Amino acid sequence: MQLTAIGINHDTAPVALRERVAFQFEQIKPALALFKEAWSGKRSLSAPEAAILSTCNRTELYCATEAQSSREQAVSWLSQYHGIRTEELAPHVYALPQSEAVRHAFRVASGLDSMVLGETQIVGQMKDAVRTASEAGALGTYLNQLFQRTFAVAKEVRSTTEIGAQSVSMAAAAVRLAQRIFDKIANQRVLFIGAGEMIELCATHFAAQHPRELVVANRTAERGMRLAERFNGRAIPLSELPSRMHEFDIIVSCTASTLPIIGLGAVERAVKARRHRPIFMVDLAVPRDIEPEAGQLEDVFLYTVDDLGAIVREGNASRQAAVAQAEAIIETRVQNFMQWLDARSIVPVIRHMHTQADMLRRAEVERAQKMLARGDDPAAVLEALSQSLTNKLIHPPTYALTSAPANERYLLKEIVGRWYSPR
Incomplete structure (x- = not known):
């Protein structure tokens, strides 16, 4: 079975491209069905196992197929699905086979491949992706095993290293940027658009600066009100945004x-x-919530997730020892998984051997029963059955030894010798 991870992320593609390749949550199940159909139909193979991970920083397709995975076919499918020219998308796509795909999944879940080193949010996003793929019937033995081990590795890395210690989050970076524009956030009015996890994190960090006012605008009024009340703020309907936007000094947006x-x-x-x-705006959404041309206006300071990345990376150098420790853990777990994968590759051979041996057994038992039915001596029947069965079972290794080329015969002698050596 061939494992592959194919995708783009914050290191390989700008946000302008990432937002075009992103999958909305409700798109993932039908997209998986289309991918499986396209892959198996063109190759006359059984449908592959597949899962799609789509966040503001990455869109990745994990798959397990019977044949060698095709980077070109996956890129072509992504291009066609999102209406992007293949030549525009292809230079930004990475395709990681086998152990590289396993290593990548482990690093992503452990927060080593994130814009925010050691971030924990990605684990939940991966679990959501796996749950969605499972509900879509797109998972099987191989990806199930890969992701279960991925989550175990992430837990091990976080519990045994300091990879997440003093991590500079996107939310903290947004506060730092705002402090460059305004001397004191305590004098500013802050508006949050959306009520998801990222907005909640940002609200927590900004609320710690005791802003003059904290307001939440969300499509679902009840959810926006609950979030605002947590921080002693107030909620407004999203429909009021155009007429009220001038009231706020800081605007942070992250919607779906x-x-x-x-x-x-x-x-x-x-x-x-x-x-x-001045008005300070942070757009954490992918696709973006704020038209990028707004950032060209005088007195407007607009930042995206990629802009925040530079600030986040400033704090990464101090955690390099933890990174090295985490990488060592991951490397060991990659080797373990590849051993499991190699062992799985011989399962069909072992199954075939059992089937053939059972066929031989049944044939010999049937012959022995006929001999007994006609009155032959039971001892002679048992002797004949055991000799015949022994001869047929040792025929394959005997034939392999006598017919193998000279350069293979030595290895076969060693293997067969271990089988039949005295215990």
Whole structure:
């Protein structure tokens, strides 16, 4: 079985491309069905195992197939699904086979391949991806085993190393950037758009700075209100955003919208209403919530997840010893998984051997029963059965020894010798 991880991430592709390749949650199940159909149909093979991981920093396709995985076919499928020219997408795609795919999955879950070194959010996102693939009927023995070991490795890395110690999160980076624009966040009004996990993290960090006002705008009013109440803030309907945006000095947005919810025109009107007082905006969504052209306006400071990455990486150097320790753990677990994979590869051979041996046994038992039915001596029947069965069972290794080329015969002698050596 061939394992492959194919995708793009924050190191290989800019956010402008990542947002075009991202899968919304409701797209994943039907996308997996289309991928399996496309792969098996073109190759006349059984459908592959597959899972899709799509976050703001990466879109990855993990698959297990009977034949050698084709990077070109996977890139072509991604391009076709998202309506992107193949030549535009291909230079940014990585395709990792076998042990490289295993190592990559382990590193991603452990937070070693993240923009925020040691982040924990990715584990939950991977678990969601695996759960969705399972519900779609796209998982099987190999990917199930890969992901179960992936989560075990991530737990081991986090419990035995300091990889997550003093990690600089996206939320903390957003606060740092805001402090470069405003002397004191305590004097500013802050608006959060969305009510998901990332917004919750950001609200926690900004609330610690005791802003003048904290407001949440969310499509679901009840969820937005619950989040706002946690931080002694208030909630407003998302529909009021265009007319209220000028009231806020800091705006942090992260929704699941497939299209921008803040356009250039709305930002222009807000800046004008603010009489050109600066407005700090953070867009953590992929696809983006804020039209990127807004960042070109004077008095607008717009940052995306990629912009925050540079600040996050400043704190990574101090944790290099923990990284080395984590990498050593991962390397050992990769070797263990590959041993399991190699062992699985001989299962069909062993199954075939059992089937053949059982056929021989049945044939000899049937012959012995006929001999007994006609009155032959039972002792002679047992002797004949045992001799015949022995001869047929040792025929394959005997034939292999006598017919093997000279360069293979020595190894066969060693193997067969161990089988039949005195115990």
